[in-house]
Amino acid sequence: xxxxxLKRFKLLSIIISLVFCASTQKAISQEQNKQVAKHVILIGVxxxxxxxFEKAKIxxxxxxxxxxxxxxxxxxxxxxxxxxxxASMLMGxxxxxxxxxxxxxxxxxxxxANLGKSEIYPTIxxxxxxxxxxAKKGAIYTWGGIRNLFERDLVDLDYNAENxxxxxxxxxxxxxxxxxxxxxxxxxxxxxxxxKIGFDSPEYYMDxxxxxxxxxxxxxxxxxxxxxxxxxxxxxxxxGGNRKSHGGxxxxxxxxxxxxxxxxxxxxxxxxxxxxxxxxxxxxxFLLGLEIPEFWRGKPVKNILDx
Numbered sequence: 001x002x003x004x005x006l007k008r009f010k011l012l013s014i015i016i017s018l019v020f021c022a023s024t025q026k027a028i029s030q031e032q033n034k035q036v037a038k039h040v041i042l043i044g045v046x047x048x049x050x051x052x053f054e055k056a057k058i059x060x061x062x063x064x065x066x067x068x069x070x071x072x073x074x075x076x077x078x079x080x081x082x083x084x085x086x087a088s089m090l091m092g093x094x095x096x097x098x099x100x101x102x103x104x105x106x107x108x109x110x111x112x113a114n115l116g117k118s119e120i121y122p123t124i125x126x127x128x129x130x131x132x133x134x135a136k137k138g139a140i141y142t143w144g145g146i147r148n149l150f151e152r153d154l155v156d157l158d159y160n161a162e163n164x165x166x167x168x169x170x171x172x173x174x175x176x177x178x179x180x181x182x183x184x185x186x187x188x189x190x191x192x193x194x195x196k197i198g199f200d201s202p203e204y205y206m207d208x209x210x211x212x213x214x215x216x217x218x219x220x221x222x223x224x225x226x227x228x229x230x231x232x233x234x235x236x237x238x239x240g241g242n243r244k245s246h247g248g249x250x251x252x253x254x255x256x257x258x259x260x261x262x263x264x265x266x267x268x269x270x271x272x273x274x275x276x277x278x279x280x281x282x283x284x285x286f287l288l289g290l291e292i293p294e295f296w297r298g299k300p301v302k303n304i305l306d307x
Contacts, residue, residue, distance in 0.1 A: 049240020
């Protein structure tokens with residue numbers, strides 16, 4: 001009789017333990033899926049290598065670094081070219097899965113491992129569209145090649161501007177008027193100068209500094225409308241540059257900045273966290289409380305949040 005009662009007690013203990021673990025796991029999952037901010041803005045500065053911070057006079061970006069979390073040693077995927085890295089940044093995976101493999105890929109050279117609604121590898125826009133169907137979202141970009149790398153039919157604003165000034169002006173107006181959950185802003189002027197004159201030239205740094213001024217104006221405009229209280233900005237790049245080109249395997253081409261700033265972001269400053277560009281999409285999904293697809297390879301950078 002005693003042995004029977006003992007077995008029943010052990011069985012009951014196991015059941016209670018399993019229920020407790022399941023409840024704990026559910027609570028952790030719910031905590032992880034909590035939306036941190038109402039708005040996330042991803043600013044991608046084309047050709048902005050981590051090395052450029054040694055010389056560039058960028059007080060607004062440095063203020064974001066001081067009051068946020070950052071790394072200047074995040075890494076692009078290879079090849080260190082534009083389309084392949086913008087795709088990786090938005091699609092949460094590398095080229096071996098999304099299939100965009102070249103500088104100006106118009107379509108995947110390698111068949112995508114997964115296809116979403118718009119018949120391309122699902123981006124962060126697709127996640128927002130599926131899980132927050134009423135939320136506004138937009139893509140405003142200076143380089144036209146961006147149009148091939150996201151689901152244009154899923155966004156509320158798809159705008160290709162002539163230069164970075166017009167890009168940021170359009171983006172700022174869109175954010176203030178529509179209050180989108182997610183906005184992607186692509187800036188290209190510095191990359192043009194890098195190819196023409198050099199990625200370590202005075203003219204290149206002048207363009208980086210002009211971009212800093214534009215970003216500062218945008219943040220001020222959002223602060224004036226009380227939007228920064230519920231906004232997180234992630235600033236990063238697709239690649240750096242070496243002399244007048246990129247696409248190679250040098251650190252000047254592969255190491256990129258990755259800066260998080262805004263609501264709920266820790267002011268820890270520099271992080272030692274390993275970050276690859278496809279972690280950006282996963283981090284945005286995490287910040288918006290979205291479920292991250294199993295087939296994405298990016299991991300959210302969670303230690304940017306205040307504890």
